[in-house]
Amino acid sequence: MSEAMERGNLWVVSAPSGAGKTSLVRELVAHEPRLSFSISYTTRPPREGEVNGRDYVFVDEDRFVAMIDAGEFLEHAQVFGNRYGTARGQVDRELAEGHDVLLEIDWQGARQVRTMMPEGRSIFVLPPSREELERRLRGRGTDSDGVIERRLREAHAELLQWSEFDYAVINDDFHRALADMQRIVAGEGSNLKASRPAVGELAERLLAETPE
């Protein structure tokens, strides 16, 4: 008699733009063979160096709306003036095959996933300061000043959600943050209840530094 395959775990990672979640998640997935990264769909134009099907599936507005109408998204949202969404089929398949799946999505998507898949676990990544967040966005060199300013403005709305997540990681030192994420996905991390005082203090400071 064959044993029933154990379903994989769903992980959601969110953070203000520029906090470093993509960099952390890429490293995490590279070191964790059990974990697969869900490639999102977006209407945002590709940045230099981004590859269709690796970084995102880049689609136009009509295709995105057709996918919404066909119920193909697990979650989707308008973020910084573009649409982003997670295709349901791939995630369901991976989980059914026993793989853990990681979604890197904004707070609106995280909220939708929390409602539909409450068994999922979520991680919020915080930058060490607003100044460092801006330095990282500018240093990345991928966005115009206008886009960077919009992302910094909208950091406030993202930061307001920190306490809705199960875990928080402060991305000050990259390797320490990566090690924290590795512990969390291995089931050995301290949840937010345990790390709440330090994280709460930083989150409040960041909220004060990033006006609405």
Ligand SMILES: Nc1ncnc2c1ncn2[C@@H]1O[C@H](COP(=O)(O)OP(=O)(O)OP(=O)(O)O)[C@@H](O)[C@H]1O
């Ligand atoms: N701990 C760190 N220290 C210094 N720089 C970092 C650190 N983590 C990430 N970075 C850098 O900060 C920049 C932003 O990182 P990244 O693109 O991963 O952010 P993000 O949160 O995914 O942003 P977005 O939501 O816009 O995609 C990158 O240039 C990255 O190399």
Ligand SMILES: Nc1nc2c(ncn2[C@@H]2O[C@H](COP(=O)(O)O)[C@@H](O)[C@H]2O)c(=O)[nH]1
């Ligand atoms: N709700 C969703 N948000 C997503 C998804 N994929 C990415 N994102 C978020 O968008 C912003 C901007 O990303 P960028 O690549 O343009 O810098 C970032 O905060 C992501 O978390 C998704 O499928 N759904």
